[in-house]
Amino acid sequence: MPDVFGNIEHISLLGYLIRTVIVGAIGFFVGRLVSKRAVNQMTTYDFALIWILGAITVSPLLDGKISFTYMLIPLFTLFLWHTIFSLISLKSRKFSFFFNGKPAILIDNGKVVLKNLKRQFFSLDLLLSELRVNNIFDVSQVKYAILEPNGHISIMKVEKENPVTPADMKLTASSTDIPLVIINEGKVIHENLAKAGVDEQWLMNNLAVQGVVDFKDVFLSTINRNKKLFVLKNG
Structure with a gap:
């Protein structure tokens, strides 16, 4: 087993490969731990944080002399820093404006x-x-x-x-729901079948009406609240 964690002046190809796998795993957990706000609604601070985290995470790959210990300590420090400041921002509006900026x-x-x-x-x-x-x-x-x-x-x-809405016309609008996916790339999602109040036999019968004899022939199928079936066949 090659040395991959310490300060390595001449890292072997296998050691470099192992480091790459470890860095990939750390990068995955970094992405999971950073708040969704930082990814989807990125402020200037969030952008700087993610850029720095990315640079720190890949540093063991860029220089074999950088040990994982030297990488993990600043990584977790920045996580702690980001968490603390995010919590303070939730409690203090003034601090939030200073930290994240004003509209x-x-x-x-x-x-x-x-x-x-x-x-x-x-x-x-x-x-x-x-x-x-x-x-x-x-x-x-x-x-x-x-x-x-x-x-x-x-x-x-x-x-x-502004466009006219049903409320402007004093009309009652029918409610809309997100259709449930019941077949995804040929695989039946039984959990969604149960939510829709139908079974596999009902599904098969309705697919047969559309000329489908095997679930594997369906790329995507959804069902709405009125039990109307949408079918997209393979190919």
Whole structure:
């Protein structure tokens, strides 16, 4: 068994391979332990944290003289630091604004707030581009555009530009549910069959109506609350 954990000046190919596997496992747990907020709603601090964690994690692969001990200590220190500051941010709004940043209003009642654009280093062309992505081609259609701490832009249109909803027309809208996947790449998901209130025989009978004789011929099949079956065949 080659030495892979200590300070190694000339690491063997097998030792390097083992280090790679270990680093991959550590990277997996790093991804699982970092809060979903840090991944999905990345603030400036979250971006810096993940970048540093990535650099520390792969350091034993870049230099054989770096032991896993020297890598794990700063890794867990940063995890502890991130957890503590996240908890403080939840308790203190002022600290959260300092740590994560404040939302900035870029458009106020159809008027671009130039001073906020400059403070956020946000160009007018980029703002107009973000509006076009949201199918807005006229600034006057926007009541508020707010740059969030995670870099996303929240947009509220002026009232006359909002689409009519069933509530506006005093109509009752039918409820919608997410269809259940009951066949995934030829494999029946019995748990979802039970949730839908049907059994395998019912499924087979309804598949036969659509010319399917074997579950393996189905790439994807879903069922909605009205027991309507959607079938996507292989090939």
